[in-house]
Amino acid sequence: MTEPLMFISASFEKRLKPCGELPALSKRSEEWGIDLMHIKRWMFWRERLAMKLILINGLVIAVVIWLVGVSVKDFACSVVGQYELVGKGGSGFFNETMDVFLWRASILAILFAAIIHYVFIRNVLSPLKQLTKSTQLMMEGYHPELVPPQSNDEIGRLTRHFNEFAKTLQRTEENRKRLLSNISHELRTPLSNLNGYLEALSSGVLEGNRELYQSLLEESQYLTRLVEQLHELTVWEARKNSSMVLEEVNIHELLQQSILSFQLESEKRGILLNVSIQEGIIICEEDGIKQVMNNLLQNAFMYSTGRGIRVTGKRERSVYRITVSNQGEPIPEEVRDLVFERFYRVDPSRRREQHRYGTGLGLSIVKEIMGRFDGQVGLDSDGTFHHFWVRFPLNEKK
Structure with a gap:
């Protein structure tokens, strides 16, 4: 009698185990076919x-x-059953x-x-x-070949959508790699300069003077601007798929505020600001428009070779167009669309004067923001006089 009691006790203890612990099938259960x-x-x-x-x-x-x-x-059978078949087994044979x-x-x-x-x-x-x-x-992590559509039905449409998704994913990956490469390239020169000068100062090879400290300050300021603009670009990319907080913005007042913030820069550089702005109400995010104007004006001051910058704002049917014009180095027609890409510079040699020519991210941030507002961005140029413009949808009820 002890063996059955021990078996029952062991079975009862197994039932008290947590549900997460599932015991393996025993030989007896396998014999019963529970597999x-x-x-x-x-x-x-x-x-x-x-x-x-x-x-x-x-x-x-x-x-x-x-x-x-x-x-x-x-x-x-019902039809045949109405007639008398020859032979005794005629009906059975027929069935x-x-x-x-x-x-x-x-x-x-x-x-x-x-x-x-x-x-x-x-x-x-x-x-x-x-x-x-x-x-x-x-x-x-691989990029497979595109699947050729074989029909125009639901499966064919699914195949075409998958191909577009694969292309978008590949472009995103290429942009990510290009961005990392550009960032490392942009950081290498100023960091090398800083390390070289600081090492020479610490070892006594160089003696500090006003010009050297000014050079180190400019390199440090360039790195600060680069990090800040990378952060801005990341923020606007992250907000691309989020809901927008739209509001009515008086574009005339906003442009006047943005231009006023550059008044000191204008006096310092001896560049005259010529402003002509029409009234208008647009629907957008106010901080986005401020960022767009700030980057356009910074770009104009940084690359201007003339003595004046012109800012115009006017209504064009259902849109409002803002144009920032300045005289600068020639921009070939075939590369005008590229100036809004990240880290693109018309003259790569300007990288050596980074403290003067900026990071190469300002216009790409403008493009990113305008894409969020369903706006447009572009560049018109006659060779040396450049017109950077953006267009916003107007609130037609106003």
Whole structure:
């Protein structure tokens, strides 16, 4: 009697274990056939869409053939039963013949339908298999080849959307790598200069003077501007997919405030600001417009070779156009769209004078912000006189 009691006690203790601890199947349970692995092997069709469709279609065809066959047989037997057949076993022979005929016809019909259905399903699911394979490669960090669309149905549209998604993802990855490369390149020169000068000062090779300290300050200020603008660019990129807090903005007052903040810079550089602004109400985020104007004016002051900068704002039907014009170094027509890209400079040699020519991120931030407002940005130039402009939708009710 002790062995059964011990068995019951052990079983009761196992039941008291937490649900998360599932004991392995015992030999006795395997002998009884309680093995989920074998069940899963027989349920393989649940993991394949083609097998599901074939089984469902085969089941429907079999039911239809069986119903039609039974109906035809019953009808034929009822018709034949009205007539007296020759011989004693005439009726039985007829029934047996009908059974054989119906079985053969049913089997052949099911096989023929299954073959046609398999070929059709294979062609339909082929692009889905390619999409699945490409998706797995993308999850592993690779850029697979685009899947060619084979139709104009839902699967064809899904394939085209997947290809567009893959292209966008690849462009994003390329932009990320290019951005990292540009950042490392931009940081290398000023950091090398700072390290070199500081090392020379600490070792006594150089003696500090006003010009040296001014040079170190300019390098430090450049690094500060670069980090700040990288932060601004990151912030606006992060806000791209977030909801906007739109408000009515008096563009005339906002532009006057932005221009006033550059009055000291204008007097310091001896550059005259010529302003002509029309009234207008736009729907946007006020801090975004301030950032746009700040970057456009900074760009004009930084690259201007003349004695004046002109700022105009005017209504053009359903949009409001702001233009900041200045005289500067020639910008070839074929690269005018590139000036709004990150770290792009018309003259790469200007990198040596970073304290004067900026980080190469100001206009790209303008482009990012304008994209958020569904606005437009562009550059018109006659060679040496450049017009940087942006356009916002107007609030037509005002």
